[in-house]
Amino acid sequence: xxxxxxxERPDRSVGVRNHLLVIAxxxxxxEPARRITDQVENAVAVTxxxxxxxxxxxxxxxxxxxxxxxxxxxxxxxxxxxxxxxEILADGIVKTGKPVQTVICQxxxxxxxxxxxxxxxxxxxxxxxxxxxxxxxxxxxxxxxxECGGSDATSGLAANPATGIAADMLIxxxxxxxxxxxxxxxxxxxxxxxxxxxxxxxxxxxxxxxxEEQRMxxxxxxxxxxxxxxxxxxLTTIEEKSLGAIxxxxxxxxxxxxENNWSRLDKPSHGGLWLQDGTERDIxxxxxxxxxxxxxxxxxxxxGSTTGHAIAPVFKIxxxxxxxxxxxxxxxxxxxxxxxxxxxxxxxxxxxxNTIIEVASGKKTKTEALGYRDFAVFxxxxxxxxxxxxx
Amino acid sequence: MKKAIQIDxxxxxxxxxSEVPSGETIEVLSPxxxxxxxxxxxxxxxxxxxxxxxxxxxxxxxxxxxxxxGLASRSIKIGEWVHTHNVESAVVPTxxxxxxxx
Numbered sequence: 001x002x003x004x005x006x007x008e009r010p011d012r013s014v015g016v017r018n019h020l021l022v023i024a025x026x027x028x029x030x031e032p033a034r035r036i037t038d039q040v041e042n043a044v045a046v047t048x049x050x051x052x053x054x055x056x057x058x059x060x061x062x063x064x065x066x067x068x069x070x071x072x073x074x075x076x077x078x079x080x081x082x083x084x085x086x087e088i089l090a091d092g093i094v095k096t097g098k099p100v101q102t103v104i105c106q107x108x109x110x111x112x113x114x115x116x117x118x119x120x121x122x123x124x125x126x127x128x129x130x131x132x133x134x135x136x137x138x139x140x141x142x143x144x145x146x147e148c149g150g151s152d153a154t155s156g157l158a159a160n161p162a163t164g165i166a167a168d169m170l171i172x173x174x175x176x177x178x179x180x181x182x183x184x185x186x187x188x189x190x191x192x193x194x195x196x197x198x199x200x201x202x203x204x205x206x207x208x209x210x211x212e213e214q215r216m217x218x219x220x221x222x223x224x225x226x227x228x229x230x231x232x233x234x235l236t237t238i239e240e241k242s243l244g245a246i247x248x249x250x251x252x253x254x255x256x257x258x259e260n261n262w263s264r265l266d267k268p269s270h271g272g273l274w275l276q277d278g279t280e281r282d283i284x285x286x287x288x289x290x291x292x293x294x295x296x297x298x299x300x301x302x303x304g305s306t307t308g309h310a311i312a313p314v315f316k317i318x319x320x321x322x323x324x325x326x327x328x329x330x331x332x333x334x335x336x337x338x339x340x341x342x343x344x345x346x347x348x349x350x351x352x353x354n355t356i357i358e359v360a361s362g363k364k365t366k367t368e369a370l371g372y373r374d375f376a377v378f379x380x381x382x383x384x385x386x387x388x389x390x391x
Numbered sequence: 392m393k394k395a396i397q398i399d400x401x402x403x404x405x406x407x408x409s410e411v412p413s414g415e416t417i418e419v420l421s422p423x424x425x426x427x428x429x430x431x432x433x434x435x436x437x438x439x440x441x442x443x444x445x446x447x448x449x450x451x452x453x454x455x456x457x458x459x460x461g462l463a464s465r466s467i468k469i470g471e472w473v474h475t476h477n478v479e480s481a482v483v484p485t486x487x488x489x490x491x492x493x
Binding site: 153154157161187188191224225231232233234235236237238239240243244247251338339340341343344345346347 | 394396398406408418420422423424437438439440441453455456457458459460461473474475478479480481482483
């Protein structure tokens with residue numbers, strides 16, 4: 001039985017990092033929020049750029065991120081006049097039992113006073129949460145998010161199938177895996193629906209992909225066609241292209257579609273493989289899987305992506321040995337040996353699985369070593385969704 | 392020797408991992424790394440392209456990733472290059488098929 005070493009939170013969830021999170025509910029108060037984190041270890045500031053009105057998708061995501069077990073405590077740093085108030089977010093996060101406090105710039109009397117007060121609060125929180133020690137936990141407490149970006153011809157051949165093997169291994173030991181990017185599932189409605197645990201979920205999978213195809217159509221893109229570059233690279237059909245992308249999630253049954261809309265943001269209710277109705281944009285996609293509870297992110301790439309995440313460790317897997325050698329700052333695992341035939345997918349898959357456990361237990365990824373703090377919130381255009389009949 | 396990888400044990404195509412000149416023998420590796428076939432290339436096969444692991448009749452499913460990626464639009468011989476000239480998507484009818492530039 002494999003275990004990982006994490007930090008138990010009051011709600012019994014288990015963090016793999018001990019971050020203190022400063023959330024500016026609106027970007028107007030992000031700069032003081034960021035400056036507070038300059039003064040406190042393990043503190044990170046995030047915000048969103050969708051305006052200060054209440055967009056429930058934004059609210060649900062920020063609450064989800066605050067509730068993520070990698071976050072030990074939260075400071076809300078509001079401006080004061082926003083409709084999306086700090087109270088709305090605090091109410092959603094405080095249920096986890098972790099410390100949540102609020103500083104409002106307009107009430108404190110400006111930037112410097114807010115920074116001073118916020119820094120004091122965070123320092124206290126640091127001392128409070130630093131007492132938490134890593135302890136062993138079963139993999140049923142671990143949720144992995146899988147993302148891909150900057151793909152090339154090696155992705156569907158090496159990095160994605162090898163990561164899929166690791167996903168299967170994690171699930172077989174009781175773990176949870178989420179993958180998203182419905183735009184990359186085009187043409188695989190029936191293939192994925194066949195793997196659903198029941199007909200209701202099969203229907204939800206078909207609906208999610210159909211909706212994504214309709215959104216693309218509304219933008220003037222026919223999602224069923226593949227590009228000349230894809231064809232030259234050896235991809236023959238849209239099914240093949242999409243299967244190469246979804247193989248990164250492995251081969252296990254699909255437990256459900258995690259909705260992310262104006263009424264709710266779903267989290268996996270039990271172990272196994274879950275799809276998220278999210279976005280193909282890498283950073284917001286990772287944020288949304290983190291909001292659904294993912295603690296670790298496996299990221300496959302071909303040409304070489306550099307992105308990380310503010311609160312979840314992200315490690316990179318490339319099937320392109322040249323990229324691995326050239327971008328050694330950014331690449332964690334080389335799956336390229338599959339291409340030259342010196343290693344099997346199984347062997348690389350096992351290495352990825354071991355890396356998931358090591359990273360969950362505290363090993364720093366390349367993006368962490370570089371201090372990356374990528375964060376972006378994805379929100380759909382409600383008017384467009386309404387016109388398409390989706391809400 | 393030139394290599395091709397079978398990604399799933401159910402696959403009836405494998406992907407070559409480097410450019411294969413015409414007439415060269417290809418070693419096909421199963422997901423567990425076992426050599427399962429050594430077909431000869433009938434023509435040049437570029438990196439990332441596929442070869443057939445069995446003789447396939449017209450209309451037969453082309454299986455990669457353990458799933459159907461399309462249907463044979465004509466009969467295909469073992470070792471033959473498998474691409475748009477002998478496969479069509481089951482999702483996009485051939486009559487509608489067009490190539491869009493990236």
